[in-house]
Amino acid sequence: MSTPVVQSFRYIGKKRRTKEDPRFVTGHGRFVADIALPGMKHLALVTSPHAAARIRAIRTGHALALAGVHYVLTGAELCAATEPLLIGVDAPKVLRYPLAHEVVRYSGEWVAAVVADSRALAEDATEKIEVDYEPTEYVLDPEKAIEPGATLVHPLHGSNVLYRRKFVWGPVEEDFARAEHRLAFRVRWGRSATVPIETFGVAAQWDPGRQLLDVWASIQMPKYPDQTARALRLPGNAVRVHFDVDVGGSFGVKRGIKHTVLVGYLAKKLGMPVRLIEDRLENMRGGDMHGPDRIFDMQAAFDSDGTIRSLKIRALDDVGAYAGRSPLQLGKPVGAIIGPYQIHSVEYEPISVLTNKTAQEAVRGFGQSPTNYALESAIDHVAYHLGMDRIALRKKNFIRKDQFPYLIPSGTTYDSGDYHTVLDKALAAADYPALVAARDAARKAGRLAGIGIASCLEPSGANSSFEPLFNPKNDTTTWMDSCLVRVDLSGSITGVMNTSSAGQGHETLVATVLGEVLERDPDTIRVVHADSLTALPSNSPVGSRMAIMLGGAAAGAAQKIKAALLAIAAHNLKAELSGLVYRDGGVHLRGDPKRSLSWAQLVEIAQRKFHLLPPGLEPGLQAKFVWEVPTGGGLPTADGRIQMYPCFSFEAHVVLVEIDPATGQAKLLRYVCGHDCGVMISPDIVHGMTYGGIAHGIGAALYEKFAYSDNGQLESQSFMDYLIPSALEVPEIAIVDHCTPSPLTTFGQKGSGEAGYLGAPAAIAGAINDALAPLGASIAELPMTPLAIWTRIDAARAGLKRSTP
Amino acid sequence: MSEKLYPVSIEVNGERHEAQVTARLTLVDFLRDMLRLTGTHAGCEHGICGACSVLLDGEPVRSCLMYAVQTDGRSLTTIEGLAQPDGTPGALQDAFCETHATQCGYCTPGMIIAAHALLETNPAPGEQEIREAIGGNLCRCTGYQQIVDAIKLAAAKRAGSSM
Numbered sequence: 001m002s003t004p005v006v007q008s009f010r011y012i013g014k015k016r017r018t019k020e021d022p023r024f025v026t027g028h029g030r031f032v033a034d035i036a037l038p039g040m041k042h043l044a045l046v047t048s049p050h051a052a053a054r055i056r057a058i059r060t061g062h063a064l065a066l067a068g069v070h071y072v073l074t075g076a077e078l079c080a081a082t083e084p085l086l087i088g089v090d091a092p093k094v095l096r097y098p099l100a101h102e103v104v105r106y107s108g109e110w111v112a113a114v115v116a117d118s119r120a121l122a123e124d125a126t127e128k129i130e131v132d133y134e135p136t137e138y139v140l141d142p143e144k145a146i147e148p149g150a151t152l153v154h155p156l157h158g159s160n161v162l163y164r165r166k167f168v169w170g171p172v173e174e175d176f177a178r179a180e181h182r183l184a185f186r187v188r189w190g191r192s193a194t195v196p197i198e199t200f201g202v203a204a205q206w207d208p209g210r211q212l213l214d215v216w217a218s219i220q221m222p223k224y225p226d227q228t229a230r231a232l233r234l235p236g237n238a239v240r241v242h243f244d245v246d247v248g249g250s251f252g253v254k255r256g257i258k259h260t261v262l263v264g265y266l267a268k269k270l271g272m273p274v275r276l277i278e279d280r281l282e283n284m285r286g287g288d289m290h291g292p293d294r295i296f297d298m299q300a301a302f303d304s305d306g307t308i309r310s311l312k313i314r315a316l317d318d319v320g321a322y323a324g325r326s327p328l329q330l331g332k333p334v335g336a337i338i339g340p341y342q343i344h345s346v347e348y349e350p351i352s353v354l355t356n357k358t359a360q361e362a363v364r365g366f367g368q369s370p371t372n373y374a375l376e377s378a379i380d381h382v383a384y385h386l387g388m389d390r391i392a393l394r395k396k397n398f399i400r401k402d403q404f405p406y407l408i409p410s411g412t413t414y415d416s417g418d419y420h421t422v423l424d425k426a427l428a429a430a431d432y433p434a435l436v437a438a439r440d441a442a443r444k445a446g447r448l449a450g451i452g453i454a455s456c457l458e459p460s461g462a463n464s465s466f467e468p469l470f471n472p473k474n475d476t477t478t479w480m481d482s483c484l485v486r487v488d489l490s491g492s493i494t495g496v497m498n499t500s501s502a503g504q505g506h507e508t509l510v511a512t513v514l515g516e517v518l519e520r521d522p523d524t525i526r527v528v529h530a531d532s533l534t535a536l537p538s539n540s541p542v543g544s545r546m547a548i549m550l551g552g553a554a555a556g557a558a559q560k561i562k563a564a565l566l567a568i569a570a571h572n573l574k575a576e577l578s579g580l581v582y583r584d585g586g587v588h589l590r591g592d593p594k595r596s597l598s599w600a601q602l603v604e605i606a607q608r609k610f611h612l613l614p615p616g617l618e619p620g621l622q623a624k625f626v627w628e629v630p631t632g633g634g635l636p637t638a639d640g641r642i643q644m645y646p647c648f649s650f651e652a653h654v655v656l657v658e659i660d661p662a663t664g665q666a667k668l669l670r671y672v673c674g675h676d677c678g679v680m681i682s683p684d685i686v687h688g689m690t691y692g693g694i695a696h697g698i699g700a701a702l703y704e705k706f707a708y709s710d711n712g713q714l715e716s717q718s719f720m721d722y723l724i725p726s727a728l729e730v731p732e733i734a735i736v737d738h739c740t741p742s743p744l745t746t747f748g749q750k751g752s753g754e755a756g757y758l759g760a761p762a763a764i765a766g767a768i769n770d771a772l773a774p775l776g777a778s779i780a781e782l783p784m785t786p787l788a789i790w791t792r793i794d795a796a797r798a799g800l801k802r803s804t805p
Numbered sequence: 806m807s808e809k810l811y812p813v814s815i816e817v818n819g820e821r822h823e824a825q826v827t828a829r830l831t832l833v834d835f836l837r838d839m840l841r842l843t844g845t846h847a848g849c850e851h852g853i854c855g856a857c858s859v860l861l862d863g864e865p866v867r868s869c870l871m872y873a874v875q876t877d878g879r880s881l882t883t884i885e886g887l888a889q890p891d892g893t894p895g896a897l898q899d900a901f902c903e904t905h906a907t908q909c910g911y912c913t914p915g916m917i918i919a920a921h922a923l924l925e926t927n928p929a930p931g932e933q934e935i936r937e938a939i940g941g942n943l944c945r946c947t948g949y950q951q952i953v954d955a956i957k958l959a960a961a962k963r964a965g966s967s968m
Contacts, residue, residue: 017902017903017905018902018905020907020910021901021902021905021906021907021910022893022894022898022902023910024907024909024910024913025884025894025898025899025901025902025906025907025910025913025917026844026884026885026887026888026892026893026894026898027842027843027844027845027883027884027885027888027914028844028885028892029844029910029911029913031843031846031911033837033843033846033847034837034843036838036841067807120829194945195945196909196911196945197846197848197849197854197856197909197911197912197943197944197945198846198848198909198911199848246909246910247909248846248909248910248911249908249909249911249945249946250909251945279850280848280849280850280851502909503907503908503909503910503946504908505908684904684905684951685905685908687951688905688908688946688947688948688950688951689908689946690948691947691948691949691950691951692908692944692945692946692947692948693948694948695944695945695947695948695949696945696948718849718851718853719849719851719853719854719943720851720853724854724943724945726939726940726941726942726943726949727935727936727937727939727940727942727944727949727952727953728936728937728940730948730949730950732932732950732953733948733950756948
């Protein structure tokens with residue numbers, strides 16, 4: 001299992017160009033804003049200026065009187081004509097529709113939609129719509145929101161708590177009582193998100209003759225076609241989502257179900273194609289794509305030798321005013337709740353809270369990166385408490401490579417790993433002693449410098465085990481993915497995948513895997529995206545799953561093709577299967593290569609010569625494979641133990657920062673990431689996503705925050721306030737690969753779509769706190785903005801001055 | 806109420822276009838909606854992200870911050886104009902393919918426009934010069950590393966071919 005098998009591959013793991021890049025570099029991608037349907041109309045939105053208010057009246061006459069304006073839709077009509085959008089937990093009275101009806105619950109919430117000949121005209125018309133609001137009480141602080149008597153965001157729900165449960169896995173109280181030391185602390189993960197450069201967009205067209213709604217969208221969402229049809233009260237086969245739209249980045253957030261229901265409803269009602277492309281303002285405040293916003297109250301129990309016995313984790317998450325799958329982001333971390341460490345027992349209390357803010361949506365890692373930050377903070381706290389080296393403490397508690405498969409207290413079994421080696425490789429690549437010397441030299445010279453270490457897991461191969469865990473009414477246990485492979489009469493191979501892609505290179509993935517199994521050049525293989533009516537069952541590229549699930553499905557389908565070719569050869573060469581050799585797509589007799597059938601001959605028999613086919617073999621040459629998530633299929637135990645994701649990649653970050661004490665600006669001087677995601681199918685793609693994940697992590701750690709004013713106004717609504725790291729903030733990054741194959745997957749691959757992001761914020765936070773430690777200062781909240789850092793420095797120095805006579 | 810139209814004559818990728826445009830039509834909308842050159846992307850529409858970058862008389866500009874009427878009589882190059890005549894990637898675009906400098910492809914056109922402008926004025930840029938040149942172009946996928954690699958590769962190939 002642990003023997004690397006990379007050398008035996010022909011295409012997997014090799015430096016190869018991707019299939020997608022040529023269209024993107026020449027400007028020939030096909031994004032949703034590039035879809036121009038004949039007669040298409042455009043939509044713009046009227047949004048609430050209040051955090052909470054009653055809508056007294058909406059006057060649309062002046063808007064409708066403008067030339068080129070076709071319709072103004074309000075919540076009263078839409079809510080009557082559509083079903084509420086689905087919510088991931090059991091909270092049936094927390095209703096959400098695309099437009100507010102009677103009340104608004106956050107500033108930026110959509111109140112009315114205008115359809116006009118152009119986007120500009122639609123925007124003009126929104127300014128002519130008069131809405132009478134009666135402002136009401138609102139609640140912004142999630143801790144106040146759970147207090148008795150708090151203002152309720154959804155009064156019918158009776159509480160602002162969407163989900164709360166205390167899980168106890170193992171003898172937590174006993175372990176705490178027996179431990180030689182205990183400590184408690186609080187850390188806070190700020191409200192940020194992935195904020196792709198392309199906003200969300202959707203275009204829809206109703207065909208009355210076929211009774212069919214065609215949808216083109218910038219989407220990355222499981223069950224999107226089904227949810228769209230359900231909300232629009234249409235049968236599932238009356239909605240056709242075209243998955244061949246290039247998605248301009250998502251990393252989880254492109255879940256525009258409310259946009260789609262709105263646009264789909266209008267397209268059908270008006271009999272006109274309608275398109276909504278969010279502008280950046282709509283995207284930031286009303287796009288419903290804010291990420292986790294969490295307060296972690298952490299307790300650790302440990303011994304003097306550094307053994308960590310137990311953890312208590314309370315995670316309070318502010319999901320904003322509405323919820324889709326966001327509460328479930330507290331559920332996924334259950335599958336890696338002890339990180340890479342041998343921790344005997346855990347108490348975990350997730351609390352999902354409603355406030356009057358923009359709604360939370362899935363963000364890269366689905367809640368794992370905040371949890372990793374809290375776990376790594378705990379490790380650093382324990383090290384500091386004991387005066388122990390942070391690296392030695394991690395190594396002492398790491399699960400050893402001979403302990404896999406390793407069952408953690410919350411019920412998940414980790415597949416494989418070699419955490420000690422990966423961390424050692426990262427430290428060696430960083431030249432850790434030199435890094436320490438550089439930090440210490442900077443400190444001696446009066447500057448602030450620090451080193452951060454983080455060692456984190458990346459759960460991969462997503463299934464949806466958190467659904468039954470967090471919602472007893474939901475017993476979903478499959479989260480399959482599929483691939484269809486066709487070989488045409490010319491012998492060309494086409495792979496059909498069943499979702500859209502948002503830059504993860506799935507066409508390259510499928511072509512590489514098909515080429516590997518069938519021994520055909522991936523450059524000659526075409527990969528297309530089905531639409532939702534021709535697609536096989538699939539669950540979209542979430543949770544670092546596609547290398548495992550789509551890769552596995554493609555391999556399974558290719559193996560069926562190969563088996564068919566071998567059967568045809570055995571029949572025609574009058575040989576036993578065991579006496580045949582498959583090579584480069586042709587088949588020959590073992591020991592007699594001249595008795596052979598070429599790829600072209602075999603394909604021709606399959607496609608045209610029924611009389612030469614073995615009995616029982618279908619004519620034509622195509623195969624489908626539907627794959628269930630390995631280890632998936634189970635329901636939770638009564639105490640909430642469940643196998644979450646199947647495969648666990650690992651990343652070890654080592655970072656050196658220096659802080660400018662005059663400005664609080666942190667500069668990353670050295671960044672090394674040791675990474676083990678098993679067998680890499682396309683190393684360039686894996687490395688690219690890892691670099692990008694680290695850059696995103698730098699943003700979450702240092703810059704990015706959806707900040708709210710005391711009156712509930714979103715203060716970061718543009719890229720001038722919401723700061724995305726540029727090439728000047730992101731340093732050169734060194735990735736050090738290691739390969740511990742997964743025993744659960746076709747080629748030993750694990751997932752890596754969330755790589756880098758799952759450890760970077762923890763590592764950078766550790767480095768900032770190491771830099772501030774000589775001042776006796778620290779920060780326990782992300783993002784650690786220049787102002788936040790400067791404030792701590794200033795306060796520490798003022799304190800030092802006061803205490804010095 | 807119909808908006809007043811203004812005649813413009815703009816050269817785009819070597820081809821002259823005569824059009825009637827409203828005063829408030831942005832350059833990015835003109836390129837995308839009127840000329841259907843959809844390689845230029847709108848990302849933030851307030852001049853920060855750089856996805857909409859095009860070359861105006863050889864200089865990179867934000868097409869979301871300009872009006873089409875401002876480019877009357879001038880010459881533009883978009884991402885489509887940097888390809889080979891048959892539509893396959895030009896040299897710089899090919900370097901982006903070689904290092905896998907794109908993921909979702911949305912920021913890519915603006916990034917290549919910025920890189921092209923850099924290499925035109927500085928054929929052998931250092932790492933920091935490259936990072937400064939693309940510092941006004943945001944990418945959410947790549948962490949910039951393979952983009953920097955691509956620009957270095959393109960510079961090296963240019964130097965090699967001119968020897």
